[in-house]
Amino acid sequence: MSNDRALLDLSIVIPSYNERNRIFKTLDAYTSFFDTKKIRYEIIVADISTDGSKELIRKYQKKHKNVVVLDIKQRGKGLAVFEGFKISKGKLLSFTDADNATPPPEFFKLYGELEGFDAAIGSRGMRRSKVVNYHQSFFRRLGSFVLGVVFVYFIFGLHIHDTQCGAKIFRREKILKVLPKMRITNSIFDIELLWRFSKIGKINEVPIKWVDDNFSHFRWSETISEFFWLLRVRFGL
Numbered sequence: 421m422s423n424d425r426a427l428l429d430l431s432i433v434i435p436s437y438n439e440r441n442r443i444f445k446t447l448d449a450y451t452s453f454f455d456t457k458k459i460r461y462e463i464i465v466a467d468i469s470t471d472g473s474k475e476l477i478r479k480y481q482k483k484h485k486n487v488v489v490l491d492i493k494q495r496g497k498g499l500a501v502f503e504g505f506k507i508s509k510g511k512l513l514s515f516t517d518a519d520n521a522t523p524p525p526e527f528f529k530l531y532g533e534l535e536g537f538d539a540a541i542g543s544r545g546m547r548r549s550k551v552v553n554y555h556q557s558f559f560r561r562l563g564s565f566v567l568g569v570v571f572v573y574f575i576f577g578l579h580i581h582d583t584q585c586g587a588k589i590f591r592r593e594k595i596l597k598v599l600p601k602m603r604i605t606n607s608i609f610d611i612e613l614l615w616r617f618s619k620i621g622k623i624n625e626v627p628i629k630w631v632d633d634n635f636s637h638f639r640w641s642e643t644i645s646e647f648f649w650l651l652r653v654r655f656g657l
């Protein structure tokens with residue numbers, strides 16, 4: 421890339437949907453952690469909220485020059501991540517969750533695991549992964565298992581243990597090639613993203629420590645129709 425030196429080192433997008441009670445501890449943790457590193461970074465909060473969090477994040481932004489607020493108009497975690505990537509200025513583009521489920525030192529492990537790869541993705545499904553305070557219901561775990569085995573492994577042919585972990589880092593030039601092709605925009609967008617990415621880049625799955633939060637926006641009812649889309653995406657229909 422010709423103007424590579426003008427780019428920041430790292431962009432971190434935090435998709436945020438009514439996160440008034442969770443995002444500030446995450447922003448504090450990430451800014452204080454990255455302020456101590458020799459990394460030029462930005463945190464883009466891709467926010468769609470009705471709980472007043474946007475105004476609070478704007479106030480927060482005034483005190484932290486590395487934080488940017490992006491107003492998102494439509495629901496969908498994936499959509500928020502894509503919009504964040506489009507305005508980002510980093511050589512590496514990444515995302516993480518607003519609830520600090522991947523604490524900064526764990527996120528930073530991904531940053532260190534890019535040598536020889538085009539992406540590093542956090543994983544809760546490997547032998548050396550650790551999940552603290554696991555709150556997910558039996559049905560969500562069952563759904564994730566089916567998603568992982570049937571869709572990820574057999575239909576998409578991806579040999580990835582955990583596609584849904586909320587922490588992922590990509591090389592800018594590669595992920596920007598994938599974005600215009602994306603069709604799935606909600607919480608299971610990761611499968612399509614990794615499938616498309618794996619055709620043009622090497623992915624390193626890295627075991628991390630995940631601190632689960634008992635609150636979740638995830639609803640199977642909102643996701644189930646996307647299974648159909650996953651099939652359409654996979655078979656180009």
Ligand SMILES: Nc1nc2c(ncn2[C@@H]2O[C@H](COP(=O)(O)OP(=O)(O)O)[C@@H](O)[C@H]2O)c(=O)[nH]1
Nearest residue numbers: 435436437468495496497500517518636637638
């Ligand atoms: N902008 C935006 N962010 C979302 C949406 N749905 C979920 N998120 C964010 O995606 C992240 C993961 O959501 P979370 O509720 O913690 O789900 P879980 O950890 O997968 O159970 C959080 O940062 C949410 O605020 C959405 O529709 N729009």
Ligand SMILES: [Mg+2]
Nearest residue numbers: 517519521633
């Ligand atoms: Mg969460």
